[in-house]
């Protein structure tokens with residue numbers, strides 16, 4: 001048995017250009033993300049700076065345009081000055097977000113070096129938990145001011161003559177969360193974000209600034225927080241952040257696969273709040289969205305007693321399976337459907353901590369199931385999103401009604417003359433006969449139909465079995481007159497790349 005679905009795309013129905021920064025990621029001083037993940041001086045592939053070559057290679061292969069750093073909850077207790085200057089002089093600090101010892105062997109300059117090797121921009125975050133305007137503006141001066149001032153000259157004395165020119169900055173992290181060091185009320189944070197933004201921009205007017213939205217849509221202060229923060233900072237910030245993680249703790253796969261509908265609703269709601277404040281202020285300025293933490297997150301943290309004050313203990317090392325890859329795929333499609341509003345997004349995180357890339361200290365690297373949809377979207381989802389008109393059978397689940405079995409979107413890359421379709425078949429037992437109506441495109445041919453599927457929806461890649469779930473190019477997409485047909489296997493992620501002539 002198969003089910004039928006259809007999508008119509010037209011080159012004239014442009015939704016928005018994809019900002020490549022929606023394929024961003026995140027590295028926090030947490031678990032083995034930094035120490036063990038990017039920095040492992042004893043590793044056979046390490047360079048003279050101690051950076052693992054295999055990790056860099058995997059990050060480069062995914063084309064990660066921007067990486068948020070250094071946190072996360074970590075940033076809310078971080079003294080950035082502890083992480084610059086001669087390594088031998090750097091303090092070991094008690095790190096209160098994750099109750100570990102921070103050696104400070106990697107700091108701002110080392111991360112800038114690493115990001116350059118990875119081919120990524122840095123999205124810096126400043127500490128608005130224990131610190132404020134002064135530390136933030138000094139950090140901007142240290143990183144971005146050319147020379148001739150105390151902090152810029154200090155950077156030069158540390159061996160970095162050229163400024164890092166970091167453009168995108170987060171004004172704190174999850175400041176609404178009671179777990180945050182220095183958590184604030186919306187009024188306290190909105191005022192601080194506004195004043196910090198002003199001072200940072202007075203140092204470097206070219207900055208793009210992201211204010212903290214809620215830590216998730218389930219926060220009791222959600223929406224009210226966004227409205228208050230923006231009311232107090234509207235003219236001085238450019239983006240509002242969203243954070244959202246999903247899991248399948250209830251072991252209900254159809255419901256889990258529908259979670260991207262929640263993300264869709266979350267994005268629309270935050271956009272509505274931004275526009276409410278825009279209307280209230282009679283402003284012409286539009287606030288864009290930065291979904292700067294999103295992913296599937298399954299594990300609970302290890303208990304504090306087990307790891308108290310260790311250096312880089314393993315933490316949140318989720319093993320992702322086939323259904324997790326489908327949820328990540330559905331979330332990526334959802335982001336693209338909001339390409340007119342979501343201009344930045346960071347899959348959280350990148351290496352070893354709830355991550356698509358896993359490493360063993362001193363040992364091998366392997367790629368999780370979730371790496372593949374993320375890499376495919378990043379590599380092929382560049383261009384213009386076309387409004388998708390979809391017809392699909394639907395189902396109801398515990399938390400959702402009318403969940404379409406087909407989740408899909410297409411991106412038109414005019415320069416290359418290519419259309420790429422990303423599609424998930426949510427059906428767990430039936431293949432889907434998919435018809436793509438490409439009425440405005442001529443001479444359509446199929447370049448590649450890549451599929452990620454597995455008989456066992458719980459199958460994953462592990463250190464001992466890293467090739468268990470791999471994409472293949474044996475999808476059967478076939479071009480006809482202005483259309484393409486394909487079988488989307490049950491519970492599969494599909495990338496159909498087409499050569500077109502408009």
Ligand code: AHR
Nearest residue numbers: 028072073074173174348
């Ligand atoms: O990504 C892990 C943590 O999740 C981050 O530190 C925090 O911002 C969020 O709660």
